Amino acid sequence: xxxxxxxxxxxxxxxxxxxxxxxxxxxxxxxxxxxxxxxxxxxxxxxxxxxxxxxxxxxxxxxxxxxxxxxxxxxxxxxxxxxxxxxxxxxxxxxxxxxxxxxxxxxxxxxxxxxxxxxxxxxxxxxxxxxxxxxxxxxxxxxxxxxxxxxxxxxxxxxxxxxxxxxxxxxxxxxxxxxxxxxxxxxxxxxxxxxxxxxxxxxxxxxxxxxxxxxxxxxxxxxxxxxxxxxxxxxxxxxxxxxxxxxxxxxxxxxxxxxxxxxxxxxxxxxxxxxxxxxxxxxxxxxxxxxxxxxxxxxxxxxxxxxxxxxxxxxxxxxxxxxxxxxxxxxxxxxxxxxxxxxxxxxxxxxxxxxxxxxxxxxxxxxxxxxxxxxxxxxxxxxxxxxxxxxxxxxxxxxxxxxxxxxxxxxxxxxxxxxxxxxxxxxxxxxxxxxxxxxxxxxxxxxxxxxxxxxxxxxxxxxxxxxxxxxxxxxxxxxxxxxxxxxxxxxxxxxxxxxxxxxxxxxxxxxxxxxxxxxxxxxxxxxxxxxxxxxxxxxxxxxxxxxxxxxxxxxxxxxxxxxxxxxxxxxxxxxxxxxxxxxxxxxxxxxxxxxxxxxxxxxxxxxxxxxxxxxxxxxxxx
Numbered sequence: 001x002x003x004x005x006x007x008x009x010x011x012x013x014x015x016x017x018x019x020x021x022x023x024x025x026x027x028x029x030x031x032x033x034x035x036x037x038x039x040x041x042x043x044x045x046x047x048x049x050x051x052x053x054x055x056x057x058x059x060x061x062x063x064x065x066x067x068x069x070x071x072x073x074x075x076x077x078x079x080x081x082x083x084x085x086x087x088x089x090x091x092x093x094x095x096x097x098x099x100x101x102x103x104x105x106x107x108x109x110x111x112x113x114x115x116x117x118x119x120x121x122x123x124x125x126x127x128x129x130x131x132x133x134x135x136x137x138x139x140x141x142x143x144x145x146x147x148x149x150x151x152x153x154x155x156x157x158x159x160x161x162x163x164x165x166x167x168x169x170x171x172x173x174x175x176x177x178x179x180x181x182x183x184x185x186x187x188x189x190x191x192x193x194x195x196x197x198x199x200x201x202x203x204x205x206x207x208x209x210x211x212x213x214x215x216x217x218x219x220x221x222x223x224x225x226x227x228x229x230x231x232x233x234x235x236x237x238x239x240x241x242x243x244x245x246x247x248x249x250x251x252x253x254x255x256x257x258x259x260x261x262x263x264x265x266x267x268x269x270x271x272x273x274x275x276x277x278x279x280x281x282x283x284x285x286x287x288x289x290x291x292x293x294x295x296x297x298x299x300x301x302x303x304x305x306x307x308x309x310x311x312x313x314x315x316x317x318x319x320x321x322x323x324x325x326x327x328x329x330x331x332x333x334x335x336x337x338x339x340x341x342x343x344x345x346x347x348x349x350x351x352x353x354x355x356x357x358x359x360x361x362x363x364x365x366x367x368x369x370x371x372x373x374x375x376x377x378x379x380x381x382x383x384x385x386x387x388x389x390x391x392x393x394x395x396x397x398x399x400x401x402x403x404x405x406x407x408x409x410x411x412x413x414x415x416x417x418x419x420x421x422x423x424x425x426x427x428x429x430x431x432x433x434x435x436x437x438x439x440x441x442x443x444x445x446x447x448x449x450x451x452x453x454x455x456x457x458x459x460x461x462x463x464x465x466x467x468x469x470x471x472x473x474x475x476x477x478x479x480x481x482x483x484x485x486x487x488x489x490x491x492x493x494x495x496x497x498x499x500x501x502x503x504x505x506x507x508x509x510x511x512x513x514x515x516x517x518x519x520x521x522x523x524x525x526x527x528x529x530x531x532x533x534x535x536x537x538x539x540x541x542x543x544x545x546x547x548x549x550x551x552x553x554x555x556x557x558x559x560x561x562x563x564x565x566x567x568x569x570x571x572x573x574x575x576x577x578x579x580x581x582x583x584x585x586x587x588x589x590x591x592x593x594x595x596x597x598x599x600x601x602x603x604x605x606x607x608x609x610x611x612x613x614x615x616x617x618x619x620x621x622x
Contacts, residue, residue: 005030008105011058015078016596017125021115033105042098049092051085053106060102065095074099076494083126086112134558134600156240157233160254160264166191169198169221173209176200176220187251187263190224196260198224201251230255231264238316240264244278245323246358277303277320284327288335290395293328297399300324301575304362308572314564315536318359325355325364325401326450332395333451336388344381346373348452349392352408356448357518357534362571362581366393366401367408367443369415371456376418389416408443419456426464433477442481445522446533461531469529472616478526479618482519483609487602488512495587495599503584507598509570510583513563516605517556520612524548535560552608559601566594 001009008030012018018026033056038044045051047067057079064073064081072094075081085092086109116123165179166189176188180202190198200220208223209216230253231240240252250266266278280299287293300321307317333349353367354360370389372381389410397403410416417425429441445468449457468474488496488507497505507513518535525538528547532538536557543553570589571581587595613619 001027001030008033011078012056015056016592017122019592020121020125021119025115025119029107029111032111033107036104036106038098038102038104040098040101043095044098044104045082045085045092045094045096047093047095049085050090051082051092052090052109053082054080054086054109054112055082055096056080056105056107058103058105060098060100062096062102063099065097067093067095069095083112087126134555134562134597134604155233156231156235156237156254156264157261159237159240159268160233160262161268164189164191164253164260164262166260167220168192169219169224171220172217173200173205173214173220173223174216177205177216185263186265186267188220189253189260189263190220191260194259196228196230196253196255197221198226199228199251199253199263200224228253230260232256233261237269238312241269241278242316242319242323244269245281245320245327248281248323248327250278250282277324280324281327284324284331287331290332290335290398293331293395294398294400297324297328300400301362301581304568304581305572305575308568314561314568317568318354318357318361318564321362322355322358322360325360326351328399328401329355329368329392329396330451332392332399333388335395336391339391340384340388343388343452344384345375346453346456347371347376347385348454348456349410349450350447350457351450352443352447356446358448359514359518359535361568362575363583364401365404366396367404368393368396368410368450369408369444369447370410370417371422371460372416372418373453373456374418374420385416386411386413406440419460422460423463426460430464430467430471430474433474435477435480438477439481439484442478442519442522445526448533465526465529465531468526475523475527476616476618476620478523479612479616482516482523483613483618485511485516485519486609487516487605489599489602489606495595497587498584503582506584506586508583509563509567509585513598513602513605514560514567516609517560517563520556520605520608523612552611555604556608559604562597562601566590566598 009026012029013026018029021029034053035058038060044055044062057075057077059077062075062081063071064075066072081096084094090109116126165183165185167175167179169190169192171190179188180186187199187201189196190200198221200223204223204225208214209218214222228251229243229247229249231243233254233256244250244252244266252264253260254262254264266282269278280296280303284293284296287296303324304317304321307320312320329349329351337343348371349368350356350371351366351368354364355367370385372385376382376385393403393409393411403409408415425441425444429438429444447457447461490496495507498508499505521535521538521542524530524542524547525532528542528545530538530541530545530547532541539548539553539556539560542548543550566585567583570583570585573589574581590598
C-alpha cells in the first residue's frame with residue numbers, strides 16, 4: 001500500500017462508521033474512493049439530482065438545507081453525507097453546499113450498499129439519526145449485560161418462597177394468628193370465593209388487635225389491609241421492589257391473572273441482595289434520631305452502585321433512590337412531631353424537584369415546603385412550624401440532602417404558608433407570568449405530598465391545573481423557560497463542553513441533558529391538563545392526551561433513559577473511586593458507542609425544543 005493510500009486508510013480508521021469495519025475490509029477501501037476538491041459555495045447535491053456516491057468529508061465544511069433554505073445540518077471533518085439519498089435509490093431532496101474549500105472522498109453506491117449488507121455495524125450507523133438509531137442502540141445496550149445481583153433480573157415467581165395461606169373474611173383474628181404460627185409465615189391472605197379481599201400481617205395483629213384491645217375472636221376483616229397492592233408472577237423482581245418501596249409495604253400478594261399464587265416478602269428480597277433498598281427503608285422506620293438516619297443515608301451510594309451494576313433502568317433507579325429519600329423525610333417528620341408535640345393545625349409537607357418526580361440520583365439537594373390549613377394563625381401557630389421545619393431541613397442536610405442553594409425549603413417562611421396564600425402564589429404565576437419569576441417558580445409545578453394532610457396539596461393542584469391547560473400566554477412563558485438550557489451540541493454535531501476550573505472540558509448531563517427533557521415534559525403536561533409529576537408519566541400521559549405526539553414522546557423517553565444511564569454509570573464510577581458523585585462527564589471517559597448515541601439523544605432534544613418554540617413562539621419571551 002502506498003503512503004497516500006495508507007494515509008487515507010488511517011483517516012477512515014479514525015472515523016465512524018469505518019472504524020467498525022474489519023482490518024482487511026478497511027485495507028481495500030482507499031482504492032475504491034475518488035477524491036474531489038470543491039471550492040466554497042459550490043453546490044454538491046441539490047433536489048432533483050440522482051446521487052451515486054457516499055461523500056466523506058476529509059477537510060473543510062458543508063451545509064445541508066431543506067427546500068425552504070432552512071439549515072438542517074453542518075458537517076465537518078470525518079462526517080459523511082449522501083447516504084439518505086442512496087437509501088432512497090439516489091433521489092436527492094436536500095441541498096448540500098460547501099461553506100469552506102473542501103476535500104471530499106466519494107465511495108460508489110455499489111460499494112456503499114455492499115458494505116451495508118455485509119457489516120451490521122456499518123449499516124446501523126446510517127439508520128435515521130435521533131430516535132430510531134437511539135432506540136436500536138438501547139436495545140443493543142440492553143442485550144450486552146449478563147449481570148444479575150439476584151433481585152433485579154429474576155421474575156417474581158422465582159423470588160417468592162411461600163404458597164398462599166388464606167382464610168375467609170369471617171375467620172377470626174385468632175385463626176389468622178394460628179395459621180401464621182403453624183406455617184412459619186408473617187402474613188395471611190383474606191380471600192372470599194376466590195377474590196382477594198385483604199391481607200393481615202403479624203404487625204397488624206400486634207398494632208391493630210393486641211395494642212388496641214380488640215378481642216382475638218373478632219372477624220379478621222376488622223384489622224386487615226383492604227384491597228392490597230398485588231404484582232403479577234411474571235413481573236421482574238425490580239418491579240416488586242419499586243412497588244414495595246413506593247407504598248412502604250413488606251408483603252406483596254402475587255397473582256396469575258385474578259388467581260392469587262403466593263406472597264412475596266421483604267425477607268425474600270433481602271436474602272437475594274445484601275444492599276437491599278427494601279431492607280434499608282424498613283430500617284429507616286426504626287431509627288430514633290437524625291444522627292442514626294444519617295448513618296443509614298450514607299449507605300445510599302452503595303445501593304445506587306448495586307442497581308447500576310445490575311443494569312436496572314434509570315427510571316427504576318430514580319424511583320428506588322427517591323423512595324429511600326421519602327422514607328428518610330417521613331421519619332424525620334415523625335421524630336419532629338415527637339420532639340415538638342402534635343401539630344396545632346393540619347399541614348402537609350411536600351417535596352419538589354427531582355425527589356417529587358421520583359428521579360433522584362446519588363447527588364441531590366433538598367427542595368420542599370409546607371402547606372398549612374387555612375385555620376393557621378401566625379401568632380398562635382407560627383413558632384411551632386418554624387421550629388419543626390428548621391429541624392427537619394437540618395436533619396435532611398445531615399443525611400446528605402444539601403440545603404437548596406435557592407432557598408426552596410420549608411425553613412424559608414415564604415414556602416411555609418396557608419393554603420390560601422399558596423393559591424395566591426399560583427394565581428400570580430399563571431395569570432400574570434413574568435420570565436424571571438416563572439423560571440424560579442417552575443419547580444412548584446412539580447410537587448408531591450410526603451407527610452401530613454395530602455388533601456391540602458390535592459386541593460391546590462385541583463385549583464391550579466385546569467387554569468394552565470388553555471392559558472396560551474402562561475404556556476408560552478413556560479415554553480420559554482424550557483428553552484433556557486440547551487443540549488451541548490454545536491453546528492458540526494460536536495460536543496459543546498463546560499469550560500471552568502472545576503469541571504473543565506466536560507458535559508453537564510443534568511443541566512444540558514436531563515433538565516431540558518424535564519422542562520419539555522412539564523410544558524406538555526400542563527398543556528394537556530395531565531396529573532402527575534414524574535417525567536416518564538408526564539410524557540406518556542401527554543401523548544395519550546394529544547398534547548404531545550406519540551413519536552415525540554417515545555423519542556424523548558428514549559433520550560431521557562439513555563442520558564440518565566450514562567449519568568448514573570458516571571456517578572457509580574466515581575463512587576467506586578471513592579469520589580463524590582457529580583453530573584460532569586468527560587467525553588474521553590465514556591465509550592465511543594455512548595458518545596455517538598449521546599449525540600443522537602441531544603439531537604432529539606434539540607428537535608423537540610425547536611418544535612416547542614414554533615408552537616408557542618417562545619423565543620419572543622426570552
